[in-house]
Amino acid sequence: MFRISGGEVYDPLHGINGEKRDIYVRDGKIVAPEDVDQKHLEVIDASGLVVMAGGVDIHSHIAGSKVNIGRKIRPEDHRRDPVPRSQVTRSGVGYTVGTTFVNAYRYARLGYTTIMEAAVPPLKARHTHEELMDTPLIDKGCLILMGNNNFILRHIGSGDYDKIRNFVSWLLHACKGYGIKAVNPGGIENWKWGKNVAGLDDLVMGYGVTPRQIITTLIRVNEELGLPHPLHLHCNNLGLPGNYQTTLETMKVAGQSRLHLTHLQFHSYGGESMRNLSSQAPVLAEYINEHENLSIDVGQIIFGEVTTMTADGPWQYTLYQLSHNKWANSDVEYETGAGIVPFLFKRDNPIHATQWAIGLELFLLIQDPWRVILTTDHPNAGPFFFYPQIIKLLMDKKYRDEMLASVHERASCTLLSQIDREYSLYEIAIITRAGPARRLGLRHKGHLGVGADADIAIYPKEVDAEWMFSNPRYVFKDGLLVVKDGQIVTDYMGRSLLVETAWEESIAEEIGKEFDRFYSISLENYPVELDYLPRYEVIPCR
Template sequence: MTILIKNGVVFDPAQGIDGEKMDIAIDGDKFVEDVSSPDEVIDAGGRMVVPGGVELHTHIAGGKVNAGRIMRPEDGRKGRIPRGKLTRACSGFSVLNTFATAYTYARMGYTTTFEAAMPPLLARHTHEEFEDTPITDKGALVLLDNNWMTIEYAKSGDLDKLAAYVSWMSEASKAYGIKIVNPGGTEAWGWGKNCSINDPVPGFDVTPKEIIKALAQVNEDLGLPHSIHIHCNDLGHPGNFETTIETYEAVKDIKPSSDRQVMHATHTQFHSYGGSNWGDFESKADEIAKYINKNDHITIDLGVVMFCDTTTMTADGPMEYSLHTLSRRKWSNHDVELETGSGIIPVAYSPKIGVNAIQWAIGLELALLITDPWKMALTTDHPNGCPFTFYPEIIALLMSKAKRESMLETVSEAVGKRALIATIDRELTWSDIITMTRAGPAKILGMSDTKGSLKVGADADLAIYDIMPESFDPTKDYKTIEDKLMRTVYTIKGGEIVVRDGEITATPHGRTFWVNPAGKKAEAARDGMLEDLERMFRDYYTVSMANYPVQDEYIPHGVEIRTEVN
């Protein structure tokens, strides 16, 4: 199938294209220079043509997402859509069923979605859900930081064995990259405790900072496409911005193995807090932005909060419990033996509550104060800050000071006193937005060859929005942004038209990317590592090692990415 998209106004930051009228050609599943006699010609008629959206941090599949669905039928009832000719029945507002997740992302122009937290022992679950989440290409980041093997090797400093373990685990869980969530803290939660970055992990004579450094080094030794992806210690604590910056500093001297960051710090809004308690809680987005602007080894995503009744879910068990004690609505928790944990609670962010309003402000402030859009991805840490369906409204807020001013009138006055948002005049451009939602996240993930761009040879993932950039003023007409970014005119995924006029037209299986780290770096200490691992299974796990690795049956649409460092 060949497609020619004519008369689009193209934004493709990876190629430095900033609103140029040009044609885009697709042959099969790739963008090409040109096609003669295309099977389909789409006249974009001056509308905005951009690469398919790349979501680098979302919670859409696996044990804790499903625990959220099971715990919250009241949320399921908010998104009911009957089945259609091509589509399955949908449910959910913050914890959507897999079909609703897929269709909604596709309608919004997203074609790549990365699940940000997969417990290795429950990896099969994540992959099963991926199979029932059509359309988008996917990948999962595997939680490796509170893992007893990792902690032991971080303690002994045996990075060769750690490299062998990360390599084995990436293959065993069919993961794309390394996720770190409150290192040491979730292990401490096994005893109802928590850790900050320099506290020794209970039972192990090692600090979170040492775990972070060890995993960062091994990530680069193995030449993984993505950097370590970290949810820092002390999430949600007043005054945590110092821990956040200390985390960034910890990996400053590690050299990246490719042209990208050494650390991706996620949902940074939740880690940019000043003050010492909820009473003097304040924004430190400026301090975080200052650091990011000065240093090139860190990228972030935002984790924007919007006002709604959402569901929070994270492997950060102690944080969820502590948050739960504020509301006491209901609380799920699932600690995973030897590996990680999770907590899930409903949260209603209210504009009238000072803390919530300041959280809202911080997410936006980060985006407006960090000067280089390549260093930050737009996320809401779906569904933690709010569901991803708020992206259009968030984009409107970032592009329009008028929109911000109208919203500021409705929020707690604490924002005026302990946040910066009202003092910021910057309005992001389309190029900024497309960078933060396409080119940037693709580069951060190490996928810029295939994702986040319309360049020749890249995957033919594309979105056309019903916006005429040449005659449209986003700073004034922000309501149109909110409306038009919810539903594309076209979404094309891998050369196939999956959405037309906001309706799903095809539901192909997406692919699942996973990384198989090979080469001497991965294999040198493999035998010794396997001895240690076999002991872990024999003595401590409750499943057999033989039944542990995710079988090939679970990734029928898998794409293996082999890295080899010798």
């Protein structure tokens, strides 16, 4: 039980913009002043400090099979960044594909307390949850890959919609998932034949369905099940010049329904070839400004080493041909695929510099901060621990211009230099906490109102936003002090966030037949049991 006293509070959900407020915490929740015993109250002096809710990352790859393949093929990534143990923490290694513990510590040390693992193949859900058990401090959820699942594709073909909804519901239950993710719908299935899809109306081989049908169906299922988070979509044609048209068409497919487009930066390119790749961020931003049903996260480029990892197998093969770097491909039976390629984003490369500017354009041109979310698609466009650098770029026009001048001149072909907008702390609190929490349907996160989880980050108030957001003075998770002055001081296990929806038993029988014939494991070993998760919380549907 304690009171955080005298801090400058930024709580956009309640419209609190830097006013001095006291915050009362009891039993891991934020409570009203009258609900605490004033006599036995510990006081945490936050005067001169900035108080925000704990950060929420809507899209990050920190656990599961492809992250592990990334770890395996990149010993050189780890050698540079050993992390010794301390009294409280375990040892490990960091950099782009760090160990589970180190990832969790580094997230907590940024003031982030909730993370969504953004791509979990159903077959690898057990593995992912096992890694998440070793990811302490933070709360975590899994988005389950469904855009290329055999069962779904087949029943789109046969037009049996109810069966799909039933199956999706069962699959979320079996994987202990939080939401539906679709990656390059149809494209990964075609990759099993060495092909891809080039647009929304290409055919998926062997099924006779189109990406457009897959997306519409999944959006409909998502909305009918009332899942807290909209469909989390990685569009077709990622990374290719001219792909903004596919992205725009995809947005139109959504109509009035909710849709979350992830790492939009990789989907905002004009031009016909890599030589004249250009920015179409303004076009997309304008469309998003006019359509309140859409939200995005950016996937901002950070110059330096990254490890690209995505279920988008065909794109990873293209990237391998472009970079001549190592490549690992993974085929997940009936469900999806994955590819991993290490990559280096260089300041003096015209394409990389343009990509960097496109990400910032999206941040700055989309007017409503509630619908644009800060991510680097960790570790694809950059490691998450560079978030403070992005915050500084958004808050400080001068710094942004200096950086623009230091990168390849092609970046100046974008609108970036003409945009004067600077984010305020209030807006930063939206794009890093309140916005993603709202978009994920996490009503008890991302704000500091009564009833919210006591996930609180307290930063020193500094002119240099990068330093400020890298060095929180205190971080609380469920009312427990976990970070003090940059050091992890408590070991604590966060919760797995999941949803529960209803399904008809008949579906299990049908899936069972499929498993007997085609799967490498039996149905009995497939669903992840609830007892498997050390701590969990069921988030109610809408």
